[in-house]
Amino acid sequence: RPALRAVIKVALLNHDPTGKPITLEGVFVGGSAGYAEGKLMQYHPLSLCNTSEDERQESDFITIVKLEHRVPRCLPLLDKARMALDKGAQAVIFDVSDDANAAAELRETDSLSRPVVLVRAKDAEQLMGLVNKNEEAKVRIEIMVEQPQSLHYDV
Amino acid sequence: HKQIPGVSSGCQQGGCLTCSDYNGCLSCKPRFFMHLERIGMKQIGVCMTSCPPGFYGTRSPERNTCTKCRSECDSCFNKNFCTRCRAGFYLHLGKCQENCPEGLARSDTQRECVS
Known part of the structure; x- marks a missing residue:
């Protein structure tokens, strides 16, 4: 079953509210396709390691983690995703640009309660660019509706 | 580490062993503690000789980390x-x-x- 693609719409909170949102793309993993909305919140790849770190956030946030192959995992990615969701994240976005194994590791799962999306390359760089400049942003995740191929009839 | 133009680098810290521009420190030199610091929506790794107030240091073979004290x-x-x-x-x-x-x-x- 091909992975469903995600549309990620990003609205900057400290800018003109009528401004056009930034539209990016990703891929849902683990049978988690669906809608989610929340403020973007970065987590370091070394976080989400043990439940004792009770860094509760406001409720409506979407976690983004830039994965790095040089960082040994404290937990499998699926457990990290579940931990983020348990901490209240409405969805989790993994930037897998620098961690080629991550996509394969997550694709085999099927039991995630809320959306988990992989992003890479320019989509990821744009998202992380906002984070790096601490540009507060509201993110909306939706399932991409593939346009049906137009059928040509020779009449 | 890869320097990305226009991105502030979280890597200019004495205790950092490896780092990246978006995550800051990824690992620390021996005896330093890894502290995950939240700055607004960002969370970066910082290597410290001792943990900040409200946190305690835990040493282990893989990595020394700062962990939050109980909420009270x-x-x-x-x-x-x-x-x-x-x-x-x-x-x-x-x-x-x-x-x-x-x-x-x-x-x-x-x-x-x-x-």
Whole structure:
């Protein structure tokens, strides 16, 4: 079953509210396709390691983690995703640009309660660019509706 | 590390062993503690010689980390031994409680149970 693609719409909170949102793309993993909305919140790849770190956030946030192959995992990615969701994240976005194994590791799962999306390359760089400049942003995740191929009839 | 134009680098720290521009420190030099610092929506790794107030240091073969004290505790040795409580709590035998045992009184200035 091909992975469903995600549309990620990003609205900057400290800018003109009528401004056009930034539209990016990703891929849902683990049978988690669906809608989610929340403020973007970065987590370091070394976080989400043990439940004792009770860094509760406001409720409506979407976690983004830039994965790095040089960082040994404290937990499998699926457990990290579940931990983020348990901490209240409405969805989790993994930037897998620098961690080629991550996509394969997550694709085999099927039991995630809320959306988990992989992003890479320019989509990821744009998202992380906002984070790096601490540009507060509201993110909306939706399932991409593939346009049906137009059928040509020779009449 | 890969320097990305226009991106502030979280890598200029003495204790960093490996780092990246978006995550800051990824690993620390020996004896340093890895502290995950939240700055607004960002969370970056910082390598410190000792953990900041409200956190305690834990050493392990893989990595030394700073871990948050309990929520009612302002500073602590470890998860189970607090050294200063948050306002409204009182220290007794390393624990922060809202009430003191019989025979002891609550000291708001010291935030401790005192005789």
